[in-house]
Amino acid sequence: MSAPTSFVRLLVLRVRTCGRLRAPSHVHVARGTRISAAHGAVVTLGVGTRLGPDCRIDAAAGARVQIGDSARLGADSRIDARAGAQVTLGAGAWLGERALIVARAQVAVGAAGVVGDWAALVDAAPAWSDAPAGPAPAPRTVAPVRVGARARVGAHAVFEAGARLADDAIVAPYTVLGGSTDAPSSRPETTHHQGVVTHKVSDTQSYASQTERQRGL
Numbered sequence: 001m002s003a004p005t006s007f008v009r010l011l012v013l014r015v016r017t018c019g020r021l022r023a024p025s026h027v028h029v030a031r032g033t034r035i036s037a038a039h040g041a042v043v044t045l046g047v048g049t050r051l052g053p054d055c056r057i058d059a060a061a062g063a064r065v066q067i068g069d070s071a072r073l074g075a076d077s078r079i080d081a082r083a084g085a086q087v088t089l090g091a092g093a094w095l096g097e098r099a100l101i102v103a104r105a106q107v108a109v110g111a112a113g114v115v116g117d118w119a120a121l122v123d124a125a126p127a128w129s130d131a132p133a134g135p136a137p138a139p140r141t142v143a144p145v146r147v148g149a150r151a152r153v154g155a156h157a158v159f160e161a162g163a164r165l166a167d168d169a170i171v172a173p174y175t176v177l178g179g180s181t182d183a184p185s186s187r188p189e190t191t192h193h194q195g196v197v198t199h200k201v202s203d204t205q206s207y208a209s210q211t212e213r214q215r216g217l
Contacts, residue, residue, distance in 0.1 A: 009033065019043065019059060030075075038063070040079070046071060046091065060085070063103075067094060068111065079103075085123075089113075089150065090131070104142050110149030110167065117155045121145050125160040125178055143179055 009029040019037030023045035032054035037043050041059035045051075046069035055073040059065050063081035067073075068091035076098045081087045085103035089095065089110035100120040107121050115121060123145045131144050143162035147153055151165045154173035162179020165171060 021045075021129060022171075023049070030055070035059075037065075041065075043067075049073075052077065052097070057081075063087075071095075074099060096155065103145075104140070106144040106146070107146075110151065112150045113147045114152045115147065116153055116157065116173065119153050119154070119157045119159075121147070121159045121163075123161050128185065141179075144183075184214040 004140075009031075009088045011201070015016075018039050019041035021035060021037060021043050021155075023046050026047060027045050027190045028048075028050040030051055030053040033051045033056070034054075035043055037057075037059045038061040040061045041063045043057055043059050043065045047066050048070040052073050052075040054075055055077045057065055057073075057079045060083040062084040063088045065079060065081050066086075066088045068089055070091055071077075071089045073092045073095045074097035077095045078100050079087055079095075080100070080102045082102070082104045086108075087101055087103045087105045088108040090109060090113060092112040093109045094112075094114045095101070095109070096115055096117035096119060098118045099115045100122070101115075102120070102122045103169045104124045107123050109115060124140045124142045124170045126140060141161045143160050145161070146164045147159070148165050148167035148169060150168050152170040153159065153165065154171055154175060155187075156173050157171050157175040158177070160176070160178035163177045171177065
């Protein structure tokens with residue numbers, strides 16, 4: 001896609017937002033990208049940000065979405081920041097294809113962190129112990145979710161309220177992790193304590209770099 005075409009799409013995104021969209025002119029915006037910012041919301045795109053085809057960013061009233069320099073959002077990925085919530089993707093972070101972030105309070109991915117394809121980071125979970133017997137909505141546990149710098153969340157993994165991944169750590173595909181969830185011990189060097197998974201990444205090349213080459217980006 002040519003730079004002029006991407007710039008025109010960026011201008012269209014500005015027109016469609018009721019809140020504030022902060023972005024430099026040199027941002028790659030693919031076809032079908034949608035950004036919705038309610039009144040009082042702020043969406044910030046860093047220099048060199050790449051928004052893949054049909055990705056979507058929704059920021060409710062008072063929400064803040066910060067996408068760092070050179071961060072990438074894969075095709076059909078989605079960021080949903082509810083009222084007053086904060087979502088941060090650090091510089092060089094990667095949100096995979098159809099990956100999902102839903103924040104009621106705070107979700108953060110550190111610099112060069114990777115969230116794999118179809119993975120989900122959601123900072124709220126049903127509080128089953130307090131669930132009402134009637135038709136009223138069940139209460140929710142809300143706690144920040146954090147993926148550390150250069151950490152890697154495997155494809156189809158799910159992080160729920162309170163989940164935290166240390167810097168330079170990795171979580172295997174299909175893992176489900178919350179603040180009180182034990183991580184699977186499929187790797188002997190993986191440890192878990194109070195919702196924190198630590199596993200040092202030995203690969204010299206990141207998942208994002210490998211995926212980028214495979215897709216010809």
